[in-house]
Amino acid sequence: MRCGVIGLGDMGSGLAKNLVKGGFETCGFDMTPARNAALADMGGTPLQSVAQVGAATDVVFVMVMTGAQAKAVILGDGGLLETMAPGGTVILTATIKPSEAREIGTALEGTSLRMIDSPVSGGFPGAQGGTLTMMAAGAPDLLDHCAPVMDAVSASIHRVGTTAGEGQTVKACLQSLLGSIFSATFEAAALAAKAGVPGQVIYDVFSTSGGGCGIVNTALQKIIDRQFEGTGSHINTMHKDLTISMGMAEDLGVPLHTAASAMQIFTAGRTKYPNGDNWVATRVIEEIVGAELHREAAK
Structure with missing residues (x-):
């Protein structure tokens, strides 16, 4: 699977680093140029927009700060819904309101994209060390399919539900x-x-x-x-x-x-x-x- 990470801060950079370490082709995007440069240094490919990441990947981790940012990345103009190929998967690792995750999940129903709602715990050390705890909510077959990339960034994956919002x-x-x-x-x-x-x-x-x-x-x-x-x-x-x-x-x-x-x-x-x-x-x-x-x- 080709992987992407949107948001390359303290947490997202750890996701990207461990995806690269796990042997996955990894690209990413962040609004801060220095963070994009750091992705290149760790062996990933920095791109210039969310749209470019969506077009180049099968699975995208969204590690932004707020629900508004998550909705813009996934549902907005040039977002992942518009740019990822049919069958693509969004893994929402950002921590947002459960209601916001449900809103995104509802918007994706009937589209060509699927989503796993999986906020994480473990902070900066867990992200950088690949030892995060994931609280994953998604269809069982989708969780099975994405297990390899989730294993690359975590030590514990808990299946806490099947629908968006349950992880949050x-x-x-x-x-x-x-x-x-x-x-x-x-x-x-x-x-x-x-x-x-x-x-x-x-x-x-x-x-x-x-x-x-x-x-x-x-x-x-x-x-x-x-x-x-x-x-x-x-x-x-x-x-x-x-x-x-x-x-x-x-x-x-x-x-x-x-x-x-x-x-x-x-x-x-x-x-x-x-x-x-x-x-x-x-x-x-x-x-x-x-x-x-x-x-x-x-x-």
């Missing part, structure tokens, strides 16, 4: 949990800083306790090393994902008390440090309490 629904539930874990970690880090506990001690204890997990461990490492920008996990992404989770909860009448608090913590971090990554929200809390957590060993 599972992702919204997951992000409500991850956002809450992140924000609790930020608060615990600030508490330790104010209490005078060395950052290395907190990391060693937390990472080997029942509270240790990928989210907690990564966040603490970034906090105690004061790495708040350029780590591949921009705060805008989690803020957007929590917005989706809260919106879905509102529609369903489900109270998300903890996720709502997390949303406010991420909003504060995003407002104060708009160029920061997820863990930069810790700095806002640290500034309130007047203490910072650094990587220093026990005294």
Whole structure:
């Protein structure tokens, strides 16, 4: 299968890199010239438009930021619906509202294209390492057909449904949990800083306790090393994902008390440090309490 990737940022570049590594002919497009150049460096073929990618591929991964962007790429003028050959497949790996994914799926019904709704989890390390978790919703035969290219970019593929929107629904539930874990970690880090506990001690204890997990461990490492920008996990992404989770909860009448608090913590971090990554929200809390957590060993 000839593969394409639309959106070559922190996540999309990882998809492209692992498709190339898996032996697939891979092209892509991004609005940022430097990202297109990086695709060439990794062995892929940068193209000049979505239309060119559609015309050159059998399977296209769409890894953009918003539902509006996804709809434009797939359904808009010069989009994949117009340019991919009959029988082509769109794999929607972007995280968007379930309702937006359903809208795209409905628009594709009766056309020559098919779609797999499969948002991913694993962040920048998972994308670059080819170890993402995929929450895939699509027809069983289509999932079987696309298994080789999905295997190339992931470590776990969960079949969570058969129709567009079901993958996004599972992702919204997951992000409500991850956002809450992140924000609790930020608060615990600030508490330790104010209490005078060395950052290395907190990391060693937390990472080997029942509270240790990928989210907690990564966040603490970034906090105690004061790495708040350029780590591949921009705060805008989690803020957007929590917005989706809260919106879905509102529609369903489900109270998300903890996720709502997390949303406010991420909003504060995003407002104060708009160029920061997820863990930069810790700095806002640290500034309130007047203490910072650094990587220093026990005294």
